[in-house]
Amino acid sequence: MAETIEALERRIDQLRTAVREAALAGDRALASAHRAGLRRAEQAWEDALTAAVAPARETTARETTARETTAPETPRGPAEPTGSLLPLREKVYEALSLLQVAAAPKLIATVHEAFFGATFPTSRVTSLKRDEERSFRAAPFARPYYICAALSADYLAPSRGLLAVSTWPLERRVIGSLSPRVDFLTAAIRVAEAIERIPEPPHAARRLLLRFAASIPGASLPGDSAHPAAVSAAAAAELAVHRDADDRVRAEAAARLRLLPPPEQLFGTMSFREIARDTAGRAGE
Amino acid sequence: MSPGPRPPVQARLDQLRGRALPVNHNARTISALAANPGCARRALMDAAGVDKQQVAGHAGFPAPFGQSQFAIARGNAFEAQVKEGGAAQLLTLLREHLGLDVGQAHYHDLNDVGGSESAQVRHHRTRNLLTSASADPSTGTMFDHPLLRLAVGGRHAYLEPDLIALHHRGRFHVVEIKSFAIIDGQADPAKVAAAAIQSAVYVHALRELLGGDPDRVHHETVLVAPRDFSSQPAAATVDVRKQLTVLHRQLERIASVESLLDLYPAGLTFDLDPDPGGRPRRPPGELAAAIGQVSASYAPECLSACELCFLCRDEAAGTTGALGKSVREDLGGVERTGQVLGLARGTLPPSPEREEIAAQLTRGARLRAELLGTGLPGTEFLETGV
Numbered sequence: 001m002a003e004t005i006e007a008l009e010r011r012i013d014q015l016r017t018a019v020r021e022a023a024l025a026g027d028r029a030l031a032s033a034h035r036a037g038l039r040r041a042e043q044a045w046e047d048a049l050t051a052a053v054a055p056a057r058e059t060t061a062r063e064t065t066a067r068e069t070t071a072p073e074t075p076r077g078p079a080e081p082t083g084s085l086l087p088l089r090e091k092v093y094e095a096l097s098l099l100q101v102a103a104a105p106k107l108i109a110t111v112h113e114a115f116f117g118a119t120f121p122t123s124r125v126t127s128l129k130r131d132e133e134r135s136f137r138a139a140p141f142a143r144p145y146y147i148c149a150a151l152s153a154d155y156l157a158p159s160r161g162l163l164a165v166s167t168w169p170l171e172r173r174v175i176g177s178l179s180p181r182v183d184f185l186t187a188a189i190r191v192a193e194a195i196e197r198i199p200e201p202p203h204a205a206r207r208l209l210l211r212f213a214a215s216i217p218g219a220s221l222p223g224d225s226a227h228p229a230a231v232s233a234a235a236a237a238e239l240a241v242h243r244d245a246d247d248r249v250r251a252e253a254a255a256r257l258r259l260l261p262p263p264e265q266l267f268g269t270m271s272f273r274e275i276a277r278d279t280a281g282r283a284g285e
Numbered sequence: 286m287s288p289g290p291r292p293p294v295q296a297r298l299d300q301l302r303g304r305a306l307p308v309n310h311n312a313r314t315i316s317a318l319a320a321n322p323g324c325a326r327r328a329l330m331d332a333a334g335v336d337k338q339q340v341a342g343h344a345g346f347p348a349p350f351g352q353s354q355f356a357i358a359r360g361n362a363f364e365a366q367v368k369e370g371g372a373a374q375l376l377t378l379l380r381e382h383l384g385l386d387v388g389q390a391h392y393h394d395l396n397d398v399g400g401s402e403s404a405q406v407r408h409h410r411t412r413n414l415l416t417s418a419s420a421d422p423s424t425g426t427m428f429d430h431p432l433l434r435l436a437v438g439g440r441h442a443y444l445e446p447d448l449i450a451l452h453h454r455g456r457f458h459v460v461e462i463k464s465f466a467i468i469d470g471q472a473d474p475a476k477v478a479a480a481a482i483q484s485a486v487y488v489h490a491l492r493e494l495l496g497g498d499p500d501r502v503h504h505e506t507v508l509v510a511p512r513d514f515s516s517q518p519a520a521a522t523v524d525v526r527k528q529l530t531v532l533h534r535q536l537e538r539i540a541s542v543e544s545l546l547d548l549y550p551a552g553l554t555f556d557l558d559p560d561p562g563g564r565p566r567r568p569p570g571e572l573a574a575a576i577g578q579v580s581a582s583y584a585p586e587c588l589s590a591c592e593l594c595f596l597c598r599d600e601a602a603g604t605t606g607a608l609g610k611s612v613r614e615d616l617g618g619v620e621r622t623g624q625v626l627g628l629a630r631g632t633l634p635p636s637p638e639r640e641e642i643a644a645q646l647t648r649g650a651r652l653r654a655e656l657l658g659t660g661l662p663g664t665e666f667l668e669t670g671v
Contacts, residue, residue, distance in 0.1 A: 105368065155399030177425060180371025181390035187370070215373035217380070217387070241387050268400070 005052065008045040015041055088120055088128055092147050093165060099190050101183035102150030102164040102173060114205040115194055129163060133267045138264060148266040150175050156260065158268040165262035166266050170257050177250030178242050185235040185242075188212035188219070192228035192235070294543050295439065303556020307334030310442035315435070316482040317590035318539075319532040325545060326581040327591060328535070332438045332542040335555050337592035343557055344573045346596035358466040364447060367462060367509060367518050372427050372448070375460070375509065379427070379450050382507060386453045391426040404443050407432040412494060414458070415449070419495055422455050431499045433490040438539045446487040448505070457495075459487045459506040466511045467519045475586070477523065478509055485528035489536075504529065507576040540559040553578060584610050618642060 015038040037221075095112040096103060103111075105125035113119040132146045150162035153176040164173045175183075191209055195201045206226075212235075213219040213226035219234035220226050257265055273285035310331070318331055330337055341348055344474040371392045379385055396402070398410045411431040418425030428449040435442050448460040461484045465476045484506035495501045505522045512519035538545070555575060557565035576596065583601035585608075587594040602606040604627060605616045618639060619625050627633030628643040629650040635643035 104369065107364075152399065157399035158396055160396055177393055180392045181373075181376070184370040184373050215370070215377045217377075238387060238390075242390060245388075245616075267384040 005045065005048050006149040008041055009050060012038065012041050012045065044249065059244060063141075076188050083158045086118075088124055089132065089147055090122060091116070091118065092125060092128065092163065093145060096147070096163065096165050098194055099187045100168075100172075100237065101186045101190075102159070102162040102175065103183070103187065104161045105163065107187070110208055111191070114191075114202060114208045115198075117202075125163065129267075133263070136258045136266060137263055148173070149268050151253075151257065153177075153179070153249050156257055156264075156269045157254065168182050170254035170265065171247075171250045174253040174257060176246055178246040179250065181238065182242050184212075185216065188216060188235040189232050189239075196228045294546065297546050297551070298438075298542070300554055301329065302335050303554050305336050305339065305557065307440060308336045309334070310435075310437045311442060311481050312444045312446075312486050313590075315437060315442065315486045315532070316479065319482050319485070319528065319535045320479070320590055321582060321584065321587060322531055322535050322538075323547075323582040324575070324587075326579045326593065328538055328580055328599070329542070329545055329594075330513065330555065330593075332539045333555075334438065335339065336414060339557065339565070340555050340572065340576070340594050341593045343567070343569055344576060344596055345569050346593070348592050348595050356464070360462075363464045363511060363516065363518075364462045364537075366516060368448075369431060372429065374518055375427065375462075377449065378509060378518060379458075379460070379507065380400065382522060383450065383452050383458060385450075386618040388423070389426040389451075391424065392429065393425055393427065394429045394531060395431045396429060404432060408434050408443065415491075415494060418451055419455060419457070419501060422453050423450055427451075433487065433494055435486070435490040435493060437490055437536065443489060444490050446484075447509075449487075450618055452503075455501070457502045459484050459491065459502070461487075461506060461508050463508060463510045466513065467521065468513050470499070470521075472510060472521075475589075477508070479589075481506070481523045482528045482532070483613070484508070484523060485525040485532050488525055489529060489532055490524050495507075502562075537651050549578060554567065583607060584613075585588075616642065 002222070015034055018034040019031055022034055092108055094116055095108040098111060098115060099107070105182050107121035107132060108125065109119055109122050125188075128147055129149060132148060134147050135143065136148075140168075146166040147163055148166045149158035150164045151157060151174050152159045153174045159175045162175065186211075191205070191212060195209055198205070206276050209228060209231060210220070210224065210226045213231045216231065216234050216238060218237070219231045221230060260269065299478070302406050314331065318327065327337075330340075339350070367378075369472065371390070375389060376385075376486060380387075393414055395407055395411055395414070399405045401407075411428070411433065414428065415431065416426060419429075428451070429448055430445055430447065433444040433446065435444055446459050447462040450458045450460050452458065461480050463480050465473055488502050488504065488506060491502045492499055500541055504526045505524050508523050509516065509518050510521075514593035553575060555572065556567065560566050573596070576593075577600070581593070581597045581600065583594075583597040583604075585596060590598070598607065603611075603621050603623065605619060605622055606613040608622070616625055619628065619642060624633060625646065628635055628639065629646040631647055
């Protein structure tokens with residue numbers, strides 16, 4: 001670490017003053033030079049912060065991706081304040097890595113709150129996907145992972161409101177008619193497993209498990225309580241009924257998806273979205 | 286698709302509507318139609334596609350119509366909640382109420398088709414999915430926001446049920462999600478009635494889509510609403526056979542609007558005579574007189590279903606119908622409240638056909654006087670009533 005975070009903060013303040021003075025004096029060249037310096041200092045501050053946060057976490061995001069998400073990330077205790085300092089895309093990534101299935105922003109936010117102790121407004125997640133797509137189109141595969149769309153198996157177009165991670169196998173990112181149920185049951189199992197790993201699961205996590213249990217036959221215990229092992233077992237039992245049929249649809253759709261260029265593999269077929277935009281444009285006229 | 290009215294009829298309907306563009310029907314307007322089948326005014330205006338909101342406003346009785354923003358937000362939040370995670374909560378309820386197989390957990394989202402929200406595309410997709418699922422129930426269970434279509438008075442109305450569920454024995458059920466509470470197994474009867482008639486419209490449209498076979502779509506629909514004071518959903522089955530009958534009759538009436546038109550003068554129009562900027566120029570009094578030529582059947586329920594409600598209520602002041610359908614039925618044959626009071630006090634000699642009701646009224650008035658220790662209903666009621 002070249003400079004301490006405190007020193008960087010002082011330097012950012014100084015540079016801001018310098019930019020203001022230069023701008024007010026009308027010296028554009030000097031102002032833009034100071035602005036560039038300010039941006040560098042701010043980037044250095046972000047990096048320093050990430051570096052300071054990293055030792056507290058088991059792995060960095062980059063290493064997790066390298067492991068190719070074979071095992072879900074071990075959740076940390078609920079009270080760690082560091083979670084709230086992560087950028088939104090990393091929070092979404094953390095929650096999705098725990099679930100291992102495509103999920104809607106609301107579930108992602110609930111899971112993050114339950115296991116990583118920080119929540120975020122779901123409205124921001126919508127713009128996140130757009131930013132990710134823009135970033136991918138500007139410099140493909142420059143980032144270790146992208147938050148991308150889950151795609152409907154029939155049209156390979158973005159499935160309404162569902163997010164996924166670009167490093168997942170294609171089969172997991174396409175959604176057939178049974179997939180919402182399969183993903184719901186899989187998510188229930190992941191949440192149950194994550195709770196079992198924590199010695200004292202936070203209240204929000206137990207409440208989440210209870211909500212899953214209420215919608216799975218045979219998962220809830222008398223008196224509106226839920227045990228992780230019972231939820232896992234009940235979910236697995238129903239999953240066994242759907243698995244084969246769902247796998248067939250997903251494998252077939254993934255085979256079609258593989259034929260598309262990379263941006264469309266991640267963010268959905270262009271043709272349909274263009275039609276949609278056209279129609280929306282005409283309706284707005 | 287039923288054919289629209291024949292050209293001369295259409296010409297007369299166009300004349301009734303005047304220069305305004307026709308207003309298309311939706312589930313709410315169609316169910317409002319069936320909720321008050323005796324209203325010729327509404328039947329005629331709806332058949333002609335008259336913009337009732339504008340007409341009522343110009344005639345001097347604007348109605349603050351439409352659902353409250355808060356009600357819409359609450360309804361949407363509740364619907365989103367039960368449809369979360371592949372409609373997990375709904376599936377649990379449907380498994381209980383319809384006895385679905387465990388394997389039946391398919392979820393088709395018809396809110397858009399590959400990102401396109403065009404009504405035609407969505408309707409096409411709905412048609413394809415529902416007909417193929419009807420032939421093979423193992424391919425679909427829950428259809429989220431399908432887009433149905435119904436021909437009303439020669440024009441298409443698009444209808445969007447909250448959800449359609451398919452039982453493994455091949456019968457569809459319409460599912461309606463509402464945000465009013467079911468408390469101790471009871472819900473507001475007026476709201477349930479409104480939901481039932483709306484569901485009946487969907488059942489009818491769905492039967493049309495599947496080729497008119499009534500066996501393919503169950504007459505029992507499923508109402509899903511919050512249980513007690515929680516946000517947990519509860520489900521109840523609602524039999525809509527009665528509503529379907531009313532709806533059929535009403536739709537036929539629109540299709541055979543000719544006989545209704547014959548009752549009114551050929552020059553009748555609800556045209557607003559708009560200037561080039563779209564501002565109405567027709568004298569409000571003249572418009573009100575035109576509306577007055579067509580008889581209405583006002584009931585307090587109209588206040589939540591019809592844009593003309595304030596106008597009709599004003600017109601109905603002093604009639605027994607303005608006090609509610611049950612009052613009108615109890616006082617069968619007596620039109621005005623003034624006459625009712627006259628009969629009760631014995632100041633109005635009853636005609637032979639009113640003798641029975643007059644006897645009941647005098648007895649009721651005497652009982653009331655004995656209980657309250659006052660005289661018979663005073664003239665103050667009579668003055669306001671006539």
